Amino acid sequence: MWDIIIAGGGPAGLICSEKLASYGLNVLVLDDRAEPNMDKPCGGMLTERALREFALDDSILEREIWGVGVAYREGESFTIDYDERVGGNVHRSKLGRYLAQRAISAGAEVRSKERVKKLKVLQDYVELSASETLQTKMVVGADGANSLIKNLLNPTEDRSSLGFCVQYLMSMNPESIDERFGRRNEFYYGGDVSPFGYAWIFPKRDCVAVGVGALLSKVKENLKTYLENFVKKHPIASKKLEGAKVIRFDAALVPLSGLTSKIYSDRIVLLGDAAGTVSPITGEGMYYSMKSGETAAEVINNAFQKSDFGEKVLSVYQKKLKKQIGSELKWGVWLQNYFLKxxxxxxxxxxxxxxxxxxxxxxxxxxxxxxxxxxxxxxxxxxxxxxxx
Ligand SMILES: Cc1cc2nc3c(=O)[nH]c(=O)nc-3n(C[C@H](O)[C@H](O)[C@H](O)COP(=O)(O)OP(=O)(O)OC[C@H]3O[C@@H](n4cnc5c(N)ncnc54)[C@H](O)[C@@H]3O)c2cc1C
Structure with missing residues (x-):
């Protein structure tokens, strides 16, 4: 019998597991990839608050970020540089490995290639099916935007408010990256760039993440065509990407409409993308997902102290999370509507x-x-x- 099983070894699940293990609880993380969170489609930008609040080691950074470039109409653009570091770009596989190592050091067990397929909530425990049947007092759903556990808790949720992203990882020699992007992440807006969203170029050490995101409900044509046009024809981006070679293509969902309506139930809580913790205007998700993992861990620890895993005790999680990030997500929806329409x-x-x-x-x-x-x-x-x- 485990104390807690966490489905999903992304930033949300791994930060939560590290914290729970540090409280002395016995925690198992199951992730379906070959390594936790391996190759998760993502631009990889961690803001400075994420790096600081979660004490993330600088060694995971592929590039420090000290500013941004913004292009908002054909040919019009500006740059903002800060006199301090404002974030850093990572490869998600490296971040996954690093966070898993931290969780293991704190005492959690992390298993890869383990897909959670089914849950049965019983009177005194939850029965969970992966490669074997497991028993646990609590389950944490940190299984991403397409979460199995979120769908169990919110079977009628409208998927049209989800975002959809397509992204190329493009190799480029480090000198060209230094010269063309330096230490800036670039954001591109305009109806020609995305039907309802934006495009980004986030430089790493020897490659750049180039993507386009949009609200799923607004995507009427193939979003990959937008990405190809952006790379080949955008007046600024196409020049900066000259000579870069596509080494990977990804397409993925991202929640963009604020907190999922139900993020707790008897013996279950949801974190991260499964709980809808992504900024609807900027698409930043890693910071909020780690925040939800940390907050959930405190509430779960309290539930263990009371030996009460019912909805009433776990409802504190939703209240706390709303207080911490609820207003950001709510105003993010407003900003999304105002600017992107x-x-x-x-x-x-x-x-x-x-x-x-x-x-x-x-x-x-x-x-x-x-x-x-x-x-x-x-x-x-x-x-x-x-x-x-
Ligand atoms: C293209 C793109 C670009 C983005 N760029 C940025 C960015 O630059 N900065 C930023 O902060 N955010 C970005 N985001 C958002 C960010 O990636 C997410 O918000 C963040 O990864 C959420 O973390 P998580 O732990 O909740 O979920 P995830 O990182 O999705 O982790 C969930 C894990 O659970 C696993 N899993 C799923 N189902 C199961 C199952 N049934 N059993 C076991 N394991 C399962 C998955 O394989 C995955 O490893 C981007 C998103 C996309 C799609």
Missing amino acids: GQSSKVGGGIMSDKSMQKLVGDLLLGRKSYTRILVQAAPYWIKSKIKK
Whole structure:
């Protein structure tokens, strides 16, 4: 009998397992990939708050990030550089290995190539089917955007609010990366780039992640065509990517509409993408998923102290998480609607030429300020741009 079995060895599940094991609970993580989270499709940008709050080692970084580049209409762009590091880019397989090692050092067991197929919640425990049948007092669903456990808890959830991303990993020699991107992550907006989202280029050591994301419900044509056009025809990106070679293509879902309606039930909690913890406007997910893992671990530990794994005790998790990140996710949906609806006209409609406004966009993309603070600070520029019209 395990205390806790965690389905999914991504940042959410692994941070949660490390914390639970450090409380002295016996934890098993099951991940269906060859190594935990191996090759998880992702741009790989960790914001500075993620690196700091979770004490992530600098050795996992493929490139430090000190600024951003933003292109918002054909040919129009700006860059923002900070006088401190604002994040770093990683390869997800390396991050997975690192977080798994931390969890194991804390006392958790991590098994790969183990797919959770079924759960049965019984009176005193949960029966879980993977390559063998296992028994556990609690289950944590950290199994990503297409979560089996989320679907058990939310069988009627509308999938149209999910995001869909396509991404190339492209090899490039390090000198060209230094020269063309330096220590900046680049974001590209406009209806020609994505039907309802944005494109990104995140440089690593000897390759770049180049992707396009959009709300699934707005994708009417093949999103890969947008990606190909971006790489070959975008006036800025195509030049910067000259000579780069595609080494991998991925397509993946990402939740973009805020917290999943039900993230706990008797003996079960959901974390990370399974719980909808991705910023609807920036797509940042790793920080929020680790945050949910940490918060869930505290609540689960409390449930073990009380020997009560019922909904009432576990409901504290949802309350705590809403307090920590609920407003970000809610305002993120608002920002998503405002900026990305007909983005070619709105993004860049005069307002972006202001330096202070550009800095606020940088802060938003890098998770440096809360969305409410950004909105309050942006209001005067927005009003000014309306009056000018
Ligand atoms: C293309 C793309 C680019 C992105 N770029 C960024 C970025 O640059 N920065 C950022 O912060 N966020 C980014 N995100 C979001 C980020 O990747 C996710 O929010 C984050 O990985 C969520 O972590 P998680 O642990 O909840 O889930 P995941 O990382 O998805 O981990 C879930 C794990 O569970 C495993 N699994 C699934 N089902 C089962 C099962 N039944 N049994 C066992 N194991 C299972 C999966 O194989 C996986 O390893 C991006 C997402 C996409 C799709």
